[in-house]
Amino acid sequence: MENAHVNSPKKNGQISLDNINSGKKVRICGINGGKGIYRRLLSLGIIPGNEVEVVSIHPWGGPVILKLDDTQLAMGRGMARKVQVVEL
């Protein structure tokens, strides 16, 4: 399993999830957030190492729709800002 990015310090290519265009696939690298957010994300499968597809981004600061395996998730912009990813 690939988990080279887990807990790794910031490096090239790591950006927050809200900067990704729709249709792109990314790999989760880390979560900059408090314990509560971290757990909530973990429990939903936003786990460092997992691949996620950005399906669509709702305008005017609306939520980001993600696809994880066959599951779709809606994530608020504020939360997306806290998730560090690399584009694949």
Added chain:
Amino acid sequence: MGDNDYQYQKENDGRIVLVGQPNVGKSAVLTSLSGIQTVVSNYAGTSVELLRGELKIAEQRWEIMDTPGLYSLGLAQSEELITRNIVLAEDTLAIINVVDAGNLARNLVLTLELLELGKPMMVLLNQIDRVRSNGVKIDASKLAYFLGCPVYAFSANTGEGVREVLEAVPRMHTFLPLVSNKEVAGTTIPGGVNACVGNCRQCLLTMEKVNEAEEKVRIRNEKARCLAEQVTLRTAEKKPSFLSKLEQLIDHPGWGVLILISLLFSGFKILLEFISWAEDTIGFLFNPLHKVLSQGISWLIPPGFWHDVLSNGIPEGLLVPLALVMPAIFMVSLMMALLEDTGLLARYAVLLERLGRLLGVSGQAAIPLCLGFGCRVPAVVATRVLPSRAQRVIIITLLSIVIPCAATLGMITSVIAVFQVNAIILLLAMISVFLILGFILKLIYGEKGDLIYELPPLRVPRVKNLLTKVKLRFMGFFTEVLPLLIIMSIGVRIILASGWMTQIAGLDSVTRDLFGIPGEAMVAVFLTVIQRYLAPLILLNLTLSPREATIAISMIALSLPCLPVVVMTIREVGSRVLLGIISTGLAVSLLIGFMLNLILT
């Protein structure tokens, strides 16, 4: 570990729990396993309603129980703790882990964790038919080998696997997970499985142990991904079904908005039509009963105080709810069940999220607020779609005080027409109260809540499930709402008969000074507590100037919830919240009257 207890337990009555992540179809599995013999029960100390069923196999009876979906036992929060407690309870003999076969990797994370508990367990690969039609094959026996517990391909839709599972249930006590999994048991929950019943939540607060739990999730995640990959075989390219095409359209930021809004609008329209149709029909049917009741009471009780109270209070408390509240609750229960089961509810939450943020609530809040324009009673029920109690309190407060229901709107418009009320001032008053009150409530209760939730796939709902859900929400009407309404309408009649109201009418000079309206109009304002739409009727019998009428109707429109809403509020969020709402409502109403009296010339 108490493995032996389970192993040699006499094979009679025992509890089996269905555990799984949200949206995997646990309830559907329960219904398909136990037929229609499911009952609903509140889990002790919460408002969470759980489905229970009974299995009778070869003279043995098994209790089979649904639980709220959860992603991980170790990370359990709020409602999920209920599941944790049930799973860990001594008298829970075995676990049926329901897994969405289409999301194997993600679902197996929980499966692996459940296995660590060391309780007898089987895994159901639910919705296997959908997965197969997508051109994916899952090797159930290989998965069973890796997990060390029986795995059944299952479909609540087609009935596949039902027989196999039912046959396996009597042997379930032997389905102990393999030793390798059992060894880890007890470490997930600090203090060991048997030592901790999970009630205190204290163990979750220690940071070190939290990190341990998080680390375990990560490890299980890796393991689950490997497992899923090994047992899954993609035989054909996935051809998009009609539903998934529709889903793409609805999830589109542009088209989706149009579709969702027109659906909402037509649903709203249907609701209003249904309520007015039902009110006429049921009202007509019950009219004779109404007469019999009041005449019967007149005959039984000699004229006097109690005669007046009971001959009015009992028919009102019985018939108004039956004709008006009952159909409304029924229709809204059905619509809510449809919204949930089709997967549309979550889409509305996405669509309306930006709107909800203004009030510090999640997007779903728009649904009860919209319903409130029809009838606020079911709207209070519908606040259950909101994720937290605080959000429900915000929305119920706004509903009770500001949002006019269809009946109120009708009455308000008739008053506007009769007295040439300044409708713009009324509208402005309502909007500003909504915004200001919303803002204050947001400061008190609002959550900055970062939103994230699952968007379930669009599904064609199953009639059986819909009916169960409607029954679940609807039955409360007869057991809780109706008795309370009768008691409270008698109470209101006592207040009326006691002459308290006529004393207010006598305070003519005070009400004129403060609010610029005659004392009789003030009585109407206080009458809103019975039924908000009755109050304007009193206004229609008075002679009021346009200015007086504007103030009075504004005070009525922005005041107290009607009696059925009061009862629903008690039932849904408790009487303390209700007291808060009533005092806020009175304050708002008096303040509006006072302000308008100052402003209007």
